[in-house]
Amino acid sequence: MNLKAIFASLFCGALFGTGLVVSGMTDPLKVQGFLDITANWQPALMWVMGGAVVVTAICFPLVLKRQQPVLTYRFHLPGMAPVDRRLLIGSGLFGIGWGLSGYCPGPALVTAAINASEAMIFIPAMLAGFWVAGSFCGECQPGTADQE
Amino acid sequence: MSAFFDAYALVGGLLIGLSATLLLLLNGRIAGISGICANLLSLSYSGKNIRGALFLLAMILAGGITYQLMGDAVAMPREGFPVWLLALSGFLVGVGTRLANGCTSGHGVCGLGRRSWRSLMATLCFMTTGILTVLILRISGVLV
Incomplete structure (x- = not known):
C-alpha cells in the first residue's frame, strides 16, 4: 500500500472539489447560463476552463518530461487513438x-454534499449510464483509453 | 449579459488545473472524474480504484465544506427541478462520457492540456450539443 500516493489522491481530490465549488461549476443554473448563447449568456464559467487549461497546458508537458511520476513507477496516459464515431457520439450525448x-460528472458528485435531493436522482442515473455503456458497447480497447 | 470577468471562476479554474497537474506529477494519473467514477463500478479493490475512490470522497467532502464556508458567495441549492429531466440527464451523461472515455475534466481540462486531438474534438462536440440543448430548453419554455 503506497501511503504517500494515497495522501496525494486525497489532497488532489480535495483541491479539485474546492476548485469546482469556488469556480461556480457546482451551480447548475450558472452552467446552463454559460451554455445559453441567447441574450442571457453568462460568460463567467469561461474563466474556469480557461484557468484550468492554462495551468495544464503549461505544466503537463513539463511533468511528462520526467521518466516517471514522483510517487508511482509510471505515467498512465491514454493512447493516441484516432477520432472515431464512438468518441463523437459519446461526447454529443454527454x-x-x-x-x-x-x-x-465532477460537480454532480459534489452535489451529494450540496443538494442531496438532486444528487440522489442524478448520480444513480449516471452510474446506470456508465454501466449500460460499459456492458453493451464494450470497454475501451487497451491503449485507446483517454483515462484509466 | 452579466459581468464578463469572474475572479471566483478564474481562481477555481486554477485550483482545478493545479489538482490535475499534481495528480499527474505525483501519481501519474489523469484527473478524469467520469473515468475514475466508472472504474469503481468494476468493484475491484485495486490500488488504482482505492486511490480513485479516496480522490472522489475528498472531492465531495472538500466541495461540501467549501460550499458552507462560502456562505452568500454561492447560490442556494436549486429546487423544484423536474425529476425526469434530472434522471434523463444523468443517464445521458453516464452513457456519453463512458463512450467518449472522458468528460469536462478528462477531455476538457486534462486532454486539452496534453494537446490531444481526440480531446479537442470531444470538447467541441459536447460544448456544441450542450449549447443546442439549452437553446431548445429555453425556446420550449422548460428553462425560463
Whole structure:
C-alpha cells in the first residue's frame, strides 16, 4: 500500500472539489447560463476552463518530461487513438445530458454534499449510464483509453 | 449579459488545473472524474480504484465544506427541478462520457492540456450539443 500516493489522491481530490465549488461549476443554473448563447449568456464559467487549461497546458508537458511520476513507477496516459464515431457520439450525448440539468460528472458528485435531493436522482442515473455503456458497447480497447 | 470577468471562476479554474497537474506529477494519473467514477463500478479493490475512490470522497467532502464556508458567495441549492429531466440527464451523461472515455475534466481540462486531438474534438462536440440543448430548453419554455 503506497501511503504517500494515497495522501496525494486525497489532497488532489480535495483541491479539485474546492476548485469546482469556488469556480461556480457546482451551480447548475450558472452552467446552463454559460451554455445559453441567447441574450442571457453568462460568460463567467469561461474563466474556469480557461484557468484550468492554462495551468495544464503549461505544466503537463513539463511533468511528462520526467521518466516517471514522483510517487508511482509510471505515467498512465491514454493512447493516441484516432477520432472515431464512438468518441463523437459519446461526447454529443454527454453534452445533451450536461445541458439538460447543468451537471457534468465532477460537480454532480459534489452535489451529494450540496443538494442531496438532486444528487440522489442524478448520480444513480449516471452510474446506470456508465454501466449500460460499459456492458453493451464494450470497454475501451487497451491503449485507446483517454483515462484509466 | 452579466459581468464578463469572474475572479471566483478564474481562481477555481486554477485550483482545478493545479489538482490535475499534481495528480499527474505525483501519481501519474489523469484527473478524469467520469473515468475514475466508472472504474469503481468494476468493484475491484485495486490500488488504482482505492486511490480513485479516496480522490472522489475528498472531492465531495472538500466541495461540501467549501460550499458552507462560502456562505452568500454561492447560490442556494436549486429546487423544484423536474425529476425526469434530472434522471434523463444523468443517464445521458453516464452513457456519453463512458463512450467518449472522458468528460469536462478528462477531455476538457486534462486532454486539452496534453494537446490531444481526440480531446479537442470531444470538447467541441459536447460544448456544441450542450449549447443546442439549452437553446431548445429555453425556446420550449422548460428553462425560463
